[in-house]
Amino acid sequence: MKRILLSISLLALAVIAFGQAKKPIIMVVPSDQYCISRGYKMEFNNQGLKQVLPDYKTALQTDPDLRLVITKMGQIMADRGFPLKDLEQELKNLEQERAESSMLTSSSSGSEMAESPIDALKRVAKADIIMDLDFEVKRQGPQKYIVFNLKGLDAYTAKQVSGVAGAGSPSTSASPELLLEEAVLSHMDNFNAGLMRHFEDMFANGREVKVQIKVWANWGENLESEFGSDGKELSTIIEDWFADNCVEGRFNLSDATENFMKFEQVRIPMMRTDEKGRQRAVDTRSFVSDLRKYLNGMGIPSKLYMRGLGEAWLILGEK
Numbered sequence: 001m002k003r004i005l006l007s008i009s010l011l012a013l014a015v016i017a018f019g020q021a022k023k024p025i026i027m028v029v030p031s032d033q034y035c036i037s038r039g040y041k042m043e044f045n046n047q048g049l050k051q052v053l054p055d056y057k058t059a060l061q062t063d064p065d066l067r068l069v070i071t072k073m074g075q076i077m078a079d080r081g082f083p084l085k086d087l088e089q090e091l092k093n094l095e096q097e098r099a100e101s102s103m104l105t106s107s108s109s110g111s112e113m114a115e116s117p118i119d120a121l122k123r124v125a126k127a128d129i130i131m132d133l134d135f136e137v138k139r140q141g142p143q144k145y146i147v148f149n150l151k152g153l154d155a156y157t158a159k160q161v162s163g164v165a166g167a168g169s170p171s172t173s174a175s176p177e178l179l180l181e182e183a184v185l186s187h188m189d190n191f192n193a194g195l196m197r198h199f200e201d202m203f204a205n206g207r208e209v210k211v212q213i214k215v216w217a218n219w220g221e222n223l224e225s226e227f228g229s230d231g232k233e234l235s236t237i238i239e240d241w242f243a244d245n246c247v248e249g250r251f252n253l254s255d256a257t258e259n260f261m262k263f264e265q266v267r268i269p270m271m272r273t274d275e276k277g278r279q280r281a282v283d284t285r286s287f288v289s290d291l292r293k294y295l296n297g298m299g300i301p302s303k304l305y306m307r308g309l310g311e312a313w314l315i316l317g318e319k
Contacts, residue, residue: 025082025084025085025126025127025128025129026077026082026084026085026127026128026129026130026131027084027085027086027087027090027127027129027130027131027155028070028073028074028077028084028087028131028133029056029087029130029131029132029133030054030056030059030066030070030132030133030134031054031132031133031134031149031151032053032054033134034054034059034066034133034134034135035054035055035056035059036052036054038059038063040054040055040056040058040059040062040063041053041054041055042054042055056087056091057091060087060088060091065137065176067088068175068176068177069133069135069176069177069180070087070133071177072177072178072180072181073131073133073150073180073184074086076181076184076185076188077131080192085126085127126309127155127309128154128155128156129152129153129154129155129161129195130152130153130154130155131150131151131152131153132150132151132152132153133148133149133150134148134149134150135147135148135149135176135180136148137176137179140170142172143170143171143172144170144171144172144174144179145167145168145169145170145171145179145183146167146168146176146179146180146183147166147167147168147183148165148166148167148168148180148183148184149163149165150163150164150165150184150187150191151163152191152194152195152198154198154208154310155308155309155310156207156208156209156284156308156309156310157208157209157210157310158310159208161194161195161197161198162190162191162192162193162194162195162197162198163191163194164184164187164188164190164191165187166183166184166186166187167183168180168182168183169182169183202270203270205247205248205250205267206246206247206248206250206267206268206269206270207267207268207269207270207282207283208265208266208267208310209266209268209284209287209310209311209312210262210263210264210266210310210311210312211242211263211266211284211288211291211311211312211313211314212260212261212262212263212311212312212313212314213238213260213261213262213263213313213314213316214259214260214313214314214315214316215259215260215315215316215317216303216315216316216317216318218317218318219316219317219318220317221234221300221316221317222234222258222259223235223238223256223257223258223259223260223261223316224258227298227299227300228298234300234316235256235258235261237298238261238291238295239253239261241291241294242263242266245268245287245290245291246266246267246268247267247268247269248267250265250266250267251263251264251265251266251267252264252265252266268282268283268284268287269282270282272286283309284306284309284310284311284312285304285306285312287312288304288312288314289304291314292304292314295314295316300316300317301316301317301318301319302314302315302316302317302318302319303315303318303319
C-alpha cells in the first residue's frame with residue numbers, strides 16, 4: 001500500500017509539472033495482437049500487399065471483457081491524475097471526421113492523403129501516451145487469473161517509453177476487470193517510473209517528432225535551387241532553420257536528395273512565446289507551420305500535411 005501511495009504522489013508531481021506546458025492525455029487501446037488473434041481485424045490490399053489492421057470498433061462491440069478491462073484501466077490512471085480519452089467515443093468522433101473530410105484533396109493537384117486507422121485515431125484523440133494493452137483470462141482448476149502486457153507508447157513517435165507485464169493471483173469469483181486491477185497495481189511503480197522518465201526527457205530535450213520536406217513535380221525548382229541574397233541552396237536554408245529552432249539544435253537529417261529531405265529525432269520545444277508575449281504549447285503542426293511561414297516569406301509556397309500527431313510533410317511549390 002505504501003508503494004502504491006508513493007507512486008501516486010510521484011506521478012502527481014510529474015503531472016503538475018507537465019501541466020505547466022500541456023497536460024498529458026492518455027488513451028487505452030487494445031493491442032494489435034489482442035484484436036487480430038481474436039478476429040477483430042480489417043484486411044485490405046495495399047499496392048499488392050495484404051495488410052491486416054485491428055478493428056477496434058468490432059472489438060468493443062463484441063467483447064464485453066475488453067470494455068470492462070479498458071474502463072478499469074482508465075479508472076486506475078484517472079486516480080493518478082491523468083486525463084483519459086475514451087476509445088469508444090474517439091472512434092465515433094473519427095467516423096464523423098472521416099465523413100466530413102472524405103472530399104479533402106490538394107487544391108492544386110487533387111492529391112489525397114492516406115492514413116492507417118491508428119494514425120487517424122491518434123490524430124483525432126490527440127493523446128500523448130497510448131497505453132497498449134494485451135490481456136488474457138486463464139484458468140487454473142476452478143480459479144481464474146489474468147496475464148497482461150501493458151506498454152506505454154509515445155503517440156508522436158510510436159516509441160515505447162514504459163512497459164510492464166505480469167500475472168495476477170487466481171480467484172474463483174473475481175471478474176476480469178478486478179483481476180486486472182489486482183495484477184496491474186502491483187506493477188504500477190515501474191510503469192509510472194517509465195512515464196516520469198519520458199516526461200522529464202521531454203522537458204529537458206524537447207518533444208521528438210519527424211518532418212519530411214517534399215517537392216511538387218510541377219514546381220520548376222528543387223532543394224538544390226538557390227534562394228536569398230547570399231544564394232544558398234534551399235536544402236541548406238531549411239537545415240539552418242532546423243538548427244536555429246530545434247531544442248539545442250537537435251535533429252537528424254537522415255536522408256536528402258534534390259527533391260526530398262527526411263528529418264528524424266527532431267526535438268521541438270514544449271512551449272514558445274507568441275507575438276503577443278503569450279506562452280503557448282508547441283506541437284508538430286505549429287512547429288512546421290513556422291517553417292512554412294518562413295519559406296513563404298522567401299516566395300516559396302507550400303502545403304502542410306499532418307500524418308498522425310508526430311509527423312508532418314511540407315510539400316514545396318504550391319498549396
